[in-house]
Amino acid sequence: MVMIIQTYWSMLLKAMGRTLLLCLLSLVFATVIGMIFGLMNVGRSRVLNFIGTVYVDVVRGVPLIVLAYFIYFGIPAGIQSLGFTNFKMGPLLAGTIALSMNCGAYMAEIVRAGIQSVDRGQMEAGRSLGLSYGAGMALIVVPQAVRTMIPSIINQFIITLKDTSILSVIGFPELTNVGKTIMGNTFKNLQAWAIVGIMYLIVITILSKVSKRIERRINRGR
Amino acid sequence: MADKTDVKISVKNLKKNFGSLEVLKDISLEVTEGEVVVLIGPSGSGKSTLLRCLNQLEKVTSGQIVVDGLDVTDKHTDINKVRENIGMVFQHFNLFNHLNVLKNMTLAPVHLKTLSKEEAKEKALQLLSRVGLADKAEAYPSQLSGGQKQRVAIARALEMNPDIMLFDEPTSALDPEMVGEVLAVMKELARDGMTMVVVTHEIGFAREVADRVIFMEGGYIVEEGTPDEVFNHAKEARTIDFLSKVL
Numbered sequence: 001m002v003m004i005i006q007t008y009w010s011m012l013l014k015a016m017g018r019t020l021l022l023c024l025l026s027l028v029f030a031t032v033i034g035m036i037f038g039l040m041n042v043g044r045s046r047v048l049n050f051i052g053t054v055y056v057d058v059v060r061g062v063p064l065i066v067l068a069y070f071i072y073f074g075i076p077a078g079i080q081s082l083g084f085t086n087f088k089m090g091p092l093l094a095g096t097i098a099l100s101m102n103c104g105a106y107m108a109e110i111v112r113a114g115i116q117s118v119d120r121g122q123m124e125a126g127r128s129l130g131l132s133y134g135a136g137m138a139l140i141v142v143p144q145a146v147r148t149m150i151p152s153i154i155n156q157f158i159i160t161l162k163d164t165s166i167l168s169v170i171g172f173p174e175l176t177n178v179g180k181t182i183m184g185n186t187f188k189n190l191q192a193w194a195i196v197g198i199m200y201l202i203v204i205t206i207l208s209k210v211s212k213r214i215e216r217r218i219n220r221g222r
Numbered sequence: 223m224a225d226k227t228d229v230k231i232s233v234k235n236l237k238k239n240f241g242s243l244e245v246l247k248d249i250s251l252e253v254t255e256g257e258v259v260v261l262i263g264p265s266g267s268g269k270s271t272l273l274r275c276l277n278q279l280e281k282v283t284s285g286q287i288v289v290d291g292l293d294v295t296d297k298h299t300d301i302n303k304v305r306e307n308i309g310m311v312f313q314h315f316n317l318f319n320h321l322n323v324l325k326n327m328t329l330a331p332v333h334l335k336t337l338s339k340e341e342a343k344e345k346a347l348q349l350l351s352r353v354g355l356a357d358k359a360e361a362y363p364s365q366l367s368g369g370q371k372q373r374v375a376i377a378r379a380l381e382m383n384p385d386i387m388l389f390d391e392p393t394s395a396l397d398p399e400m401v402g403e404v405l406a407v408m409k410e411l412a413r414d415g416m417t418m419v420v421v422t423h424e425i426g427f428a429r430e431v432a433d434r435v436i437f438m439e440g441g442y443i444v445e446e447g448t449p450d451e452v453f454n455h456a457k458e459a460r461t462i463d464f465l466s467k468v469l
Contacts, residue, residue, distance in 0.1 A: 119314075119316070121312055121314055121316035122316060122318060122319070124279055124312070124316060125310075125312060125316035125317075125318070125375075126318075126330070127279065127302075127305065128277055128279065128305055128308070128309070128310035128379075129305065129306070129309075129329075129330035129378070129379070129382055130302045130303065130305040130306035130330060130334055130382065131302070131330055131333065131334070132302055135333055139329060139333060140318050140320075140329075143320050144318075144319060144320050147320075
């Protein structure tokens with residue numbers, strides 16, 4: 001085990017870095033996607049409700065690994081068959097898209113539930129003062145919804161960090177993929193996977209602790 | 223009847239359905255400037271719905287509502303602009319829970335640029351002292367009693383400088399000992415000449431303050447008149463029956 005760490009430490013740390021990069025990018029896009037589709041779902045427009053629901057249902061109904069294959073292999077194949085034979089998509093791009101879409105669908109549900117948890121009277125009071133629907137959302141409803149959403153968002157972030165490992169299947173050299181490489185080189189299954197597992201555990205534990213602190217700080221202002 | 227130019231609210235043949243349920247069947251009414259109209263009636267009679275139609279928190283099914291000369295049932299009317307001029311006070315206060323009292327009051331006028339930040343703050347502090355809560359400017363809604371919340375809610379509505387105030391059962395969610403402080407603020411408003419439409423079960427308030435009492439039941443206006451006419455000399459059997467239960 002010590003031997004593996006001595007030989008592969010820089011490779012492992014770089015892989016961890018790529019895992020975090022993939023996770024961070026996906027979380028940023030997922031938050032935007034979640035906000036957009038979540039707001040579509042709570043609005044009064046039937047068309048937007050429908051689009052929002054379809055997005056959430058489709059993405060949640062497809063396993064992440066299948067979504068990743070579809071985006072990494074399926075979409076370039078489709079575009080190439082249209083004559084753009086040079087079209088390629090890197091694994092980081094494909095991975096970010098797949099993970100953002102996946103996490104975004106769950107975030108949309110969190111946003112929807114958060115907004116619906118705010119009493120309807122809050123929006124009505126805002127509207128009665130002359131605020132538009134958008135201003136009422138932005139200034140009154142969403143700030144209150146965010147507080148109830150934070151524990152679920154943190155939970156979703158942790159799930160997304162772990163889900164990056166699934167993207168080892170499309171060849172992105174994140175931590176799990178590098179774990180496979182090390183295992184292949186050393187044939188030390190137990191040690192290699194223990195090291196990889198512990199690395200995930202450390203990062204996620206730190207993340208949970210930091211989030212708990214943020215959550216407490218926000219709740220104190222209530 | 224008052225001069226036509228004094229009419230602040232005019233409702234003609236208003237109908238409102240929730241799905242297949244007809245809540246308002248055929249309501250026509252006029253409210254003139256400075257008038258205090260009290261709506262009474264059993265629950266489910268449609269009085270709150272009528273009030274909520276006046277500022278379009280409920281969309282009407284058919285009929286016409288004209289407020290300050292503007293047809294609020296017309297899609298082309300800028301309803302947000304009209305609402306700036308119609309304050310509303312809710313049964314459950316609906317203070318913005320994430321903001322302190324001062325921010326609750328200044329949010330809308332500052333966002334809508336009807337007042338500058340400084341003007342809004344100054345005005346808010348004046349209004350708070352008028353409702354007896356000058357020391358609560360920095361408090362959050364969760365730190366206030368029900369009566370205090372409702373007085374803040376009234377002050378918040380007044381901050382927009384409305385011509386008309388709507389009250390939707392403003393004392394129904396209050397502990398009995400807090401009803402008086404809210405009614406006192408409302409009485410003062412009425413004395414200052416505010417046009418008010420009040421849904422309430424406070425018969426004492428109606429007797430003392432109302433210019434006109436309207437009794438509603440089953441989506442219709444059954445009877446209306448001065449407090450004396452309605453409370454002491456009701457003509458309709460349904461009014462008499464209702465009053466015998468609440469008086």
